[in-house]
Amino acid sequence: MKQRWEWLTFIAVLVFFLAACSGESGEVGTDNGTENGSVSDGNLVIAQSADITTLDPQDSLSTNGERIFRNMYNRLFARNQDMEIVPEIVESYENVDDETWHFNLIEGITFHNGEELTAEDVKFSLERVMTDQGLKEYPYFTQLVEVNVLDTYTVEIVTDGPMPTLQHVLAKSGADILPKDYVEEVGMDGFVENPIGSGPYQFVSWDVDSEVVLEKFEDYYGEPGIWDMVTVRAISESSTRVGELLTGGVQLITDVTPNEWDRVNDNEGTSLVQGETTRVMLLMNRLTEGFATSDERVREAIDLAIDQQAIVDSVLRGSGVPVRSRVPEGVFGTDPDLYDTYVHDKERAKELLAEAGYEDGLEITLTAPRGRYPLDGEVAELIAVMLGEVGIEVNLELLESGTFIDVYSENENEELIMIGLADGLLDASYSLVHYTIDRAAGQTDYNNPDVDQLFQDASRNLDEESRLQQFKEIQQVVAEERPHTFLYQDKVNYGVSDSIQFEPRLDEALYFDHIQPN
């Protein structure tokens, strides 16, 4: 009898013991229960809403990844706090002809394994991203034709024609320089397990869906890093993220939803910092024959029915700016006339609908995501009501992020689909390509040869001034013809501990060394 009991107890203890052991061995340095705001030990903990998906900077294409990679890797160019393009590891450069560029690298830059960064590494990295179709960054590098090593520190880049955005691309995610010898030695699989870059922080560990840990790289060629150790945690649950900030578990959190602002601001030792993003929320209209939205008057009525300012002020609590263009402020090519403005006139909207033959009402379907962008579902519900007020009955189809993006990419939506579009290149060419005939086909089916021509001209125009004009012109036309109905430019909200100083950037990247301890 006793024996049986002992057996059971033994099993129970064993199970618990195993559980406890696995708990101890599985993790590195999650214990960050530091007191509120103490960063004196040189450790910085950041929490973002989702984890990185890979350590391969050329296969990531995400803001979350960018926040890590910007500190681990170098690029030929970078953007400063004001989003101006500045050389990063380039000493000097020369535009040899319309299609050929020469770049001289800074000498003496070493990777985290001690090897020097040379022109060979640049050639290797850029060639990888411009030829490997499986890489997520590949589509942005297709305009590069050749990368040649002229000498140890000089690279030549040949483009497929005049390319006004070359520097934009070289400062963009995916243009990161990887160590050629190391990658060839351990293979790409080996590299992503233990990645090596030349940035101020080097890789320590990554627990998938949990955290990435980086430490200061002592032999960094520039100013040495100011943090000994940086942990970037992934906390998807918004209230949990805020909780960690409030209790001092982390010093900086991203994506604070408006309802949490008071919690962050009212708490002693933390405050809210608002930053701009390049993401513009908009409704895509179907101009395809057979849809009511193919009628320009209906599209205008929709725009007039929506009170963008009210949306921003109410649900978003001011975390956005009404716009009438896809190119937000801070991006090259923006038109200030279309920023911070909106049109709203319910009576005129009704008239337009009547003119278009819908005086008895109109029924349309609006597809919108839920949980993909901040408060997207709520905004869509508001829009549905606003359209209802002018006599457009909205059949609202709210979809979970994954399903939504399926519908979007397969163009299965009906009249309207709500989506947020960002500008990864910080150049209007990235945003305005949507209005070209090719890209619009099947999606908005917007077809304006003049706009198309303007866009083609601009994308080969090396003269900034006239290029800017071309972009503005496109935006003016689009604002009137409305293949897209613009809502607002999103803002991003950070929760920041008083123990650090933090300035948000338009590209939403984080440079650990721009975060100063107080």
Place this chain on the structure above:
Amino acid sequence: MKKFIIKRLLELIPVLFIITFVVFVLVYHAGDPVSLMLPEDASQEDREYMRESLGLNDPFIVQYANFVMDITRGNFGTSTRYDMDALPLVIERLPATFELAGAAMLVALAISIPLGIWSANRRNSYVDLFITGGSVLGKAMPNFWLGIMLILLLAVNYQAFPVSGRGTFMHLVLPAITLGTSVAAEMTRLVRSSMLDTLGQDYIRTASSKGVPYVKVVVYHAFRNTLIPVITITTLQLSILVSGAIITESVFQWPGLGMLLVQAVNARDMAVVQASVFIIAILVILINLITDLIYFIIDPRIKHS
């Protein structure tokens, strides 16, 4: 006993086969991870490159055949989200989930056994009413609600525990309580009714008539008999434990299988979904098998028959 185990293991084969098929059919139709991997701006050609490079353009039968062949080799495919083998990703998460589930189970046992016994022995008293009411309440209360409340109260306001993450023992406390409560609620009811059943048995009266003190009657004579039905139903509670773990892990950012699964589903990372569902199914089956073996230990009637 050996025969029994072998028989049970053989029964597993068709079950696993059915699982692969069902899982595959679901996953095959589950849509396309590609659009989720690329930004909204990506063009159709961009998506096509990606799709081709992931081998998603093969016909159904080919994909299923490959799938089953690969599984027998332990290969569940590559995570489209992480670009790693799916199986190791899943396996790596098991310790965290075991830790949470084990701790939650301990919490559940620690709550439900004493309370269940207590309320059974005070049947229809206020204590009983309170405990039964509490257990129904625990069952009726959504899991994530409790978790968020615990964080707000104990972690944020009193700062007694870390808010989230995994690591020290303290990290384990709140998630274990959250998950444990939902299991405990059902189990308390179970222990109570099973205990009531046992207390009504003749041998309990016999024990009392021998002059055995009441506490010993309950602990020595009644408890083990109570345990047998409780164990049976506890294994049926596994699904509560699993669905609870999925939600608890998300609330507390506990890097376990549940969180992996939720994110994999959201990202349409079907290789990981397949592998997790498969591994969970095998675990559930194994635990059922282990339960049966525990009967051999605890109930002499089975062993001798």
Place this chain on the structure above:
Amino acid sequence: MSEATSEVKKVKTYKRSGNVKLFLKLLAQSKTGMVGLFILISVTLIAIFADFIAPYSPTEPQLSDILVPPSWQEGGTSAYLLGTDNLGRDVFSRLIYGTRVSLIVGVLSVVVAGFIGLIIGVVSAYFGKWVDQILMRIVDAFLSIPSILFIMVILTIFSPSLTVLIIVIGLTTWVNYARIIRGEVLSLKEREFVKASQTIGTSHLTIIRKNLIPNVMSTFIVISTLSVATTIILEASLSFLGLGIQPPDISWGGMLNDGRDYLATHWWMGTFPGIAITITVLGIIFLGDWLRDVLDPRL
């Protein structure tokens, strides 16, 4: 002791006669059973007459009245009894309309699951042999995958509308019925009256319809009742994962989920739907437990 026997006798008489009066008398004797029934009837009435009870439209936002606290709290107004949500909609009205969806999902998916489970359970046990083998292996397979996993995966294919949710929950939760009903039928099958019917050549369908199904009904009713409770909670859990009923449809789970980000700052958004779920589930469990005592199936 003797009290228990008399109770049992009454129950047995009830079972034999199907006497509704006796049933109600038994119900009246159980306090929790009464409470459960009362809650359930109230909730059902609320669901049916939502249009008359709700003071406001549940979907129309009122941007001037965003996040108004409940009437008794500072800043609250008597216009909004339980406050308003983040779009300025009356929480009370939403709660009342939410009753509909939550009950419909709860009840109808149980109907779907119960129907499938009943058929499979009866067929499997009655025909035995290879039919039983195959069906039970399928049941084993389904049992080893927790239903929420199944549902999560299926809902990535179909976006969760009311109908989809009902069907999906039904399709993934039937195993429990099948398992229990099968056990019941296995023992029924050996009873004289079934054997007798078989000997006189009654068709399988008639035996199943006339002899088997009526005799597993009490078990079936008890599991079904308790399943409604679990389903309502399941819908809430799915909402938490973003896979529940999607707006503009209102369900308690959806409201609870909308309110979850506001728990720290605007507690009323998430708390009242939580309470509504809890009370309803409580009522169902009370009623179900009582039914189990009275109908006494071997569960």
Place this chain on the structure above:
Amino acid sequence: MNLLEVKNLHTSFYTDHGVIPALTGVSFSVKKGEVLGIVGESGCGKSVTSLSILQLLGNKGKINSGSIHFKGQDLTTFSTKKMRKVRGNEISMIFQEPLTSLNPLIRVGKQIEETVLLHKEELSKIEARNHAINMMKMVGIPQAEEKYAYYPHQLSGGMRQRIMIAIALACDPELLIADEPTTALDVTIQEQILGLMKKITRELDTSIILITHDLGVVAEMVDRVVVMYSGQVVEENEVEKFFANPKHPYSKGLIRSTPSIDQEDNLESIKGSVPTPANKPSGCPFHPRCPFAMEICKSQAPENMYYGEEEMVNCWLYKEEVKTS
């Protein structure tokens, strides 16, 4: 002095639906070395009587009034702890169902040993074990050492009842209450068990209260008979006199409904059934079934009428015959 003296015992059960009186004034006594039979249909309160003596009524049953004197001390005044010392030690009990009365998860030897260890604190574990094995031998279990480690389900019904007897007698009690000890057993086994009980109790000089509905068993085993009906004693007499001349109409009915070898005439069963305590008839509780019922029986309950110290009947029919004191 009587070993056990039960006087005017009232026991009730407290339920959600009100108080149900199970015993309404039960009195009887047991002498040292005597075997007392308590007879009656099920539901008459015989089991409640035995459970009242040991105070094993559960949390719903309660003794309202009356006394139970055991060796001169009133058990109803005992504390729980003191009562525990009595149970299994001085008064022990055998139950009807040998199949369910033993704990299925504990080895039978252990179950005997438990009683020994509880009440004979001076014994070491090994001694207690040996004592348990000796008890098993004494109740006629072959290969007792081996059977010690058996679980109940490995033994037959008769063997299990032997184990129960061994448990009951392990501490050499002065009173053994056997509640239908053989009802669940085959007839042949029944004989063996009864014989065994008789033999051992003689050896140990134990008194027995034998509760049964089987008059055959009564005739064979007991010295004195107590007949119970609806929570009270309706007749009490020495066994020979009882069978020779049953007085109460209920007793007569009972005897007539029992098959007997030397009696050829057809069996008669008592019409109707025992009333539940909750709806007890007015007056004499037996009057609705009584073939001799008179007007007075409907309204007024009869008193106990004594023929002598140990001969009593509770029936209006004998009002004239006996002078009540």
